Amino acid sequence: MLKIINVVGARPNFMKVAPIVEAMTRREREFSPLVVHTGQHYDATMSDAFFHDLELPQPDVYLGVGSASHAAQTAAVMASFEPVVVREKPDWVLVVGDVNSTLACALVCAKLGVKVAHVEAGLRSRDRAMPEEINRVLTDQIADLLFTPSEDADQNLANEGIPSERIRFVGNVMIDSLLKYLPLADKSTTKEDLGLRGKDYAVLTLHRPANVDDRQTLTRILEALEEIGRRISIVFPVHPRTLKMIAELGLRDRITNTPGLRLIDPLGYLDFLSLYSSARLVLTDSGGIQEETTVLGIPCLTLRENTERPITVSMGTNQIVGRDPEKIIAAALTALSETSKKPVSIPLWDGHTAERIVDAL
Ligand code: UD1
Numbered sequence: 001m002l003k004i005i006n007v008v009g010a011r012p013n014f015m016k017v018a019p020i021v022e023a024m025t026r027r028e029r030e031f032s033p034l035v036v037h038t039g040q041h042y043d044a045t046m047s048d049a050f051f052h053d054l055e056l057p058q059p060d061v062y063l064g065v066g067s068a069s070h071a072a073q074t075a076a077v078m079a080s081f082e083p084v085v086v087r088e089k090p091d092w093v094l095v096v097g098d099v100n101s102t103l104a105c106a107l108v109c110a111k112l113g114v115k116v117a118h119v120e121a122g123l124r125s126r127d128r129a130m131p132e133e134i135n136r137v138l139t140d141q142i143a144d145l146l147f148t149p150s151e152d153a154d155q156n157l158a159n160e161g162i163p164s165e166r167i168r169f170v171g172n173v174m175i176d177s178l179l180k181y182l183p184l185a186d187k188s189t190t191k192e193d194l195g196l197r198g199k200d201y202a203v204l205t206l207h208r209p210a211n212v213d214d215r216q217t218l219t220r221i222l223e224a225l226e227e228i229g230r231r232i233s234i235v236f237p238v239h240p241r242t243l244k245m246i247a248e249l250g251l252r253d254r255i256t257n258t259p260g261l262r263l264i265d266p267l268g269y270l271d272f273l274s275l276y277s278s279a280r281l282v283l284t285d286s287g288g289i290q291e292e293t294t295v296l297g298i299p300c301l302t303l304r305e306n307t308e309r310p311i312t313v314s315m316g317t318n319q320i321v322g323r324d325p326e327k328i329i330a331a332a333l334t335a336l337s338e339t340s341k342k343p344v345s346i347p348l349w350d351g352h353t354a355e356r357i358v359d360a361l
Contacts, residue, residue: 002361003032005090008059009040009077009101012288014050015269016096016119019176019354021056027358036084038077038101039064043240049268054177070100070131077104085114092117092361095139096173098132098287098308103139110142119173119357121146122153123287123308129210132287136308147357149173149291150311150346170356171348178292179351181273188274190267194235202232202281202332204261207239211285211303215249217323221303222255224328225283229260232336234283235275237266281335283328290318297343299335301328316344 004024008017017035024031037059041047051058063080065073077100085093085108093109095102096119109116121140125133140146140157148154149172157167191197204225212218225234238246246252256263267275273292276282282293282300290309293300294316301321312318321331348356 001032002030002091003034003088004361005034005036005085005088005093007036007038007081007093007095007101007105008056009038009065009105010097010099011041011046011050012286013096013099013101014047014054014056015177015288016173017094018054018056019173019180020094020096020119020357023354023358025057031358031361034060034088034090036061036081036105037063038081038105039066040073040077040099040101042066043266045266045268046240053181053269065101074100074104077101078108081105081108082112085109085112090114092145094119094357094361095143096120098123098135098139100131100135103135106139106142115144116142117145117147117357117361118143119147120149122148122155122157122167124153124156125306125308127306131209133308145360147173147360149349149353150309152310168356168360169348170360171350171353172291172346173353173357174288174291175295175349176351176354177269178273178295181270182277185270185273185277188271190271190274191278194262194264194275196233196235196275196278200232200280202228202234202283203276203279204234204236204282205239205284205286205289206236206303207242208285208304209241211323212239212242212245215251218245218249218251220323220325221328222251222258224325224332225261226258227325227329228283228332229258231260231333232280233260233262235279236261236263237272237275238263239266281332283332290316291349293317294344294346295349297341299338301331301335303328311346315346317342 024033065076094117147170290312294312300318
């Protein structure tokens with residue numbers, strides 16, 4: 001019987017851990033899974049809603065770390081996670097993605113000599129100004145087993161000198177959740193509630209510090225949205241960080257008065273899936289949404305200068321458009337002029353990644 005601590009911390013972790021915990025729970029003779037929530041995200045809309053929608057068992061341990069600077073948050077996760085590992089003596093600790101909680105928990109285990117598995121290993125934007133890139137590079141260096149979503153990730157790890165015995169190409173576990181919950185998302189009333197059923201609309205998400213913490217950058221993005229909003233209404237579930245920055249940067253009036261741009265509260269997993277899966281166009285700076293739109297064949301414009309998920313560009317529907325308003329507008333108009341959806345099939349993004357992870361463990 002393997003005792004596994006599964007770590008979740010922030011919103012993009014929940015849909016990756018849920019299918020893995022479910023697969024472990026199904027194999028109850030082989031696995032004893034625990035869920036530890038660091039509390040990096042704590043608002044009901046950023047955390048609780050996902051436990052509910054994804055049928056993730058309530059955490060066995062909640063560390064309640066909350067928001068702080070990078071150093072303070074990472075250190076607080078480490079200090080509160082260490083006694084849990086010492087007490088529970090797991091065979092493995094499983095971390096996912098690239099948030100501060102991922103690195104903090106991996107580092108605790110590396111120091112204690114407890115084995116760590118990293119899910120979504122090997123992705124690289126090659127942009128070290130992104131906090132997530134630091135988290136990815138360091139977590140992959142210290143993890144014992146690296147589960148990759150695509151073959152470019154295997155190559156990145158090999159280039160960094162990581163031996164192939166530590167690497168397993170298993171596919172994209174987030175797509176397990178997407179494929180499982182897509183039929184259920186149909187029951188969401190979000191589109192009716194917003195008066196969007198049967199209408200053309202775009203969806204926007206924005207939360208990267210590089211986009212929302214700088215007034216000039218955010219203003220340039222806003223210029224593009226003002227133009228695109230004339231052609232199609234844009235629904236914008238606003239991340240708490242972005243909401244705070246819009247107010248601090250004095251852009252609240254301009255943003256709320258932009259015709260065609262509709263700000264709403266963050267949505268749970270099923271409501272958001274229901275919203276973007278029917279959108280004509282998605283504009284985002286998220287990582288996961290680039291992958292989800294690829295699988296569903298929805299045009300995605302990534303408002304960043306790079307991506308750690310190049311397969312969504314080479315094989316999928318994603319375009320890296322940066323922050324230049326002219327470029328964003330031109331790409332949006334082109335995408336809106338195309339009518340047919342182009343769902344894409346990417347190797348091992350097939351809904352069975354969690355089983356492959358559990359088999360490997
Ligand atoms: C974090 C991750 C990022 C991920 C994103 C998804 C890191 C370095 N960043 O960014 O990779 O894409 O989550 O959402 O780990 N806040 C709330 N309520 C919450 C959580 C946060 O109001 O439940 C606000 C706080 O003001 C906080 C700010 O959002 O200071 C930023 O939160 P934080 O977890 O530091 O980073 P995110 O921007 O959410």
